Amino acid sequence: MPHDSRTPIPPARPRRADARRNYDRILAAATAAIAEQGADASLEEIARRAGVGSATLHRHFPSRQRLLEAVFRDKVEALCATAHDLATDPEPGQALVTWLRAVARHASSNRGLAASLIQGAQDGDPALGDTCHDLIVNAGRELLDRACQAGAVRPGISISELLKLVNAISLATEHEPDAADQADRLLDLAVSGVRPA
Amino acid sequence: MPHDSRTPIPPARPRRADARRNYDRILAAATAAIAEQGADASLEEIARRAGVGSATLHRHFPSRQRLLEAVFRDKVEALCATAHDLATDPEPGQALVTWLRAVARHASSNRGLAASLIQGAQDGDPALGDTCHDLIVNAGRELLDRACQAGAVRPGISISELLKLVNAISLATEHEPDAADQADRLLDLAVSGVRPA
DNA sequence: TACGATATGGAGGGCCACCCCGTTTTCGCA
DNA sequence: TGCGAAAACGGGGTGGCCCTCCATATCGTA
Numbered sequence: 389m390p391h392d393s394r395t396p397i398p399p400a401r402p403r404r405a406d407a408r409r410n411y412d413r414i415l416a417a418a419t420a421a422i423a424e425q426g427a428d429a430s431l432e433e434i435a436r437r438a439g440v441g442s443a444t445l446h447r448h449f450p451s452r453q454r455l456l457e458a459v460f461r462d463k464v465e466a467l468c469a470t471a472h473d474l475a476t477d478p479e480p481g482q483a484l485v486t487w488l489r490a491v492a493r494h495a496s497s498n499r500g501l502a503a504s505l506i507q508g509a510q511d512g513d514p515a516l517g518d519t520c521h522d523l524i525v526n527a528g529r530e531l532l533d534r535a536c537q538a539g540a541v542r543p544g545i546s547i548s549e550l551l552k553l554v555n556a557i558s559l560a561t562e563h564e565p566d567a568a569d570q571a572d573r574l575l576d577l578a579v580s581g582v583r584p585a
Numbered sequence: 586m587p588h589d590s591r592t593p594i595p596p597a598r599p600r601r602a603d604a605r606r607n608y609d610r611i612l613a614a615a616t617a618a619i620a621e622q623g624a625d626a627s628l629e630e631i632a633r634r635a636g637v638g639s640a641t642l643h644r645h646f647p648s649r650q651r652l653l654e655a656v657f658r659d660k661v662e663a664l665c666a667t668a669h670d671l672a673t674d675p676e677p678g679q680a681l682v683t684w685l686r687a688v689a690r691h692a693s694s695n696r697g698l699a700a701s702l703i704q705g706a707q708d709g710d711p712a713l714g715d716t717c718h719d720l721i722v723n724a725g726r727e728l729l730d731r732a733c734q735a736g737a738v739r740p741g742i743s744i745s746e747l748l749k750l751v752n753a754i755s756l757a758t759e760h761e762p763d764a765a766d767q768a769d770r771l772l773d774l775a776v777s778g779v780r781p782a
Numbered sequence: 783t784a785c786g787a788t789a790t791g792g793a794g795g796g797c798c799a800c801c802c803c804g805t806t807t808t809c810g811c812a
Numbered sequence: 813t814g815c816g817a818a819a820a821c822g823g824g825g826t827g828g829c830c831c832t833c834c835a836t837a838t839c840g841t842a
Contacts, residue, residue, distance in 0.1 A: 556754055560756065579779045638821065641822065
């Protein structure tokens with residue numbers, strides 16, 4: 389973990405009590421709104437729900453992506469922890485697949501997560517330090533490398549590709565009523581391939 | 586083809602000359618704008634470019650999805666024709682994969698197409714008659730059935746899933762500089778599966 | 783308590799989708 | 813050819829969104 393963890397992501401320096409309070413309120417409101425409406429929930433409504441002015445929201449989170457990063461931070465860290473646990477699994481190939489399924493499951497039950505990860509992959513904002521996207525890619529790389537060395541995975545596959553695929557699936561199924569099922573089926577399809585064994 | 590083709594999609598009845606003229610102008614402007622900016626291009630700007638009022642655009646195309654349907658109609662029909670040609674290919678499995686690649690290629694070179702197809706899958710507007718989504722699903726079904734009967738494809742895979750996967754890939758890679766390459770690689774990954782042969 | 787640094791939020795600008803309704807254009811028919 | 817009704821148009825209004833400015837309020841401390 390490249391950054392000196394202790395506080396989450398934006399804890400530049402000692403902040404005033406009201407600032408921290410508003411930060412927390414915004415985060416809570418954003419979490420709720422994004423769960424209901426997805427990654428493109430209205431920032432104004434989030435501010436309204438949090439009981440702050442929209443300027444305050446924008447001061448704490450200069451971009452939508454920053455807000456998403458903060459909202460999903462702990463979910464992503466949980467996935468990284470899962471990856472770490474699976475890294476000693478006796479069956480590296482199975483471990484990788486299990487983890488990819490866990491990623492998809494998280495994305496299905498946390499609207500906006502997939503969008504956030506894909507988005508994070510695309511703009512590679514250097515001011516963001518360790519983004520959720522970076523964290524999860526690094527966590528997954530371990531699993532993929534082990535699976536590859538064990539011969540359980542075709543060579544030439546990168547972890548970025550694999551995760552992009554998983555997130556693409558989650559994103560495309562997010563609006564369906566049976567999102568989790570569909571995502572699961574599509575992931576299975578992608579992992580097993582189209583042709584028969 | 587369930588609907589009595591002759592005129593494109595919305596030609597309810599004899600329209601006045603100016604109406605048809607504006608319709609065509611809007612379609613041309615939309616095609617250009619969507620190619621540049623993707624499926625969420627500004628409708629107002631499209632109207633502006635077409636030299637019509639925004640009300641006129643909304644009258645001809647009551648929803649964004651309708652506009653997308655019209656813009657991509659011929660591309661989709663071309664894909665359906667390709668499917669038809671491939672339906673007599675001596676290698677059904679290969680034919681299916683070739684066609685899926687063609688779908689991905691079209692999506693890469695026609696920004697917004699994937700979004701339109703996925704969106705069309707989701708709202709299943711009954712007032713739309715044969716949507717692009719329906720057309721392409723029906724065209725693909727033939728290919729999948731043949732491939733399945735030939736034993737070239739695992740059973741239990743539906744054409745909807747397969748196309749959703751392809752479109753998800755296209756959508757997720759659309760904003761990357763090397764979109765077509767990435768889409769190709771991801772599709773290959775999905776078709777071949779993760780495990781070694 | 784008083785002061786400077788920090789944080790706030792209402793107001794406003796620019797953009798957008800969508801609709802209302804007075805005006806203009808078209809076209810069939812006399 | 814000319815006319816009147818039906819069809820189509822589009823300016824402008826409404827409300828929403830994102831984002832910024834800056835006058836004001838709050839906090840922490842000397």
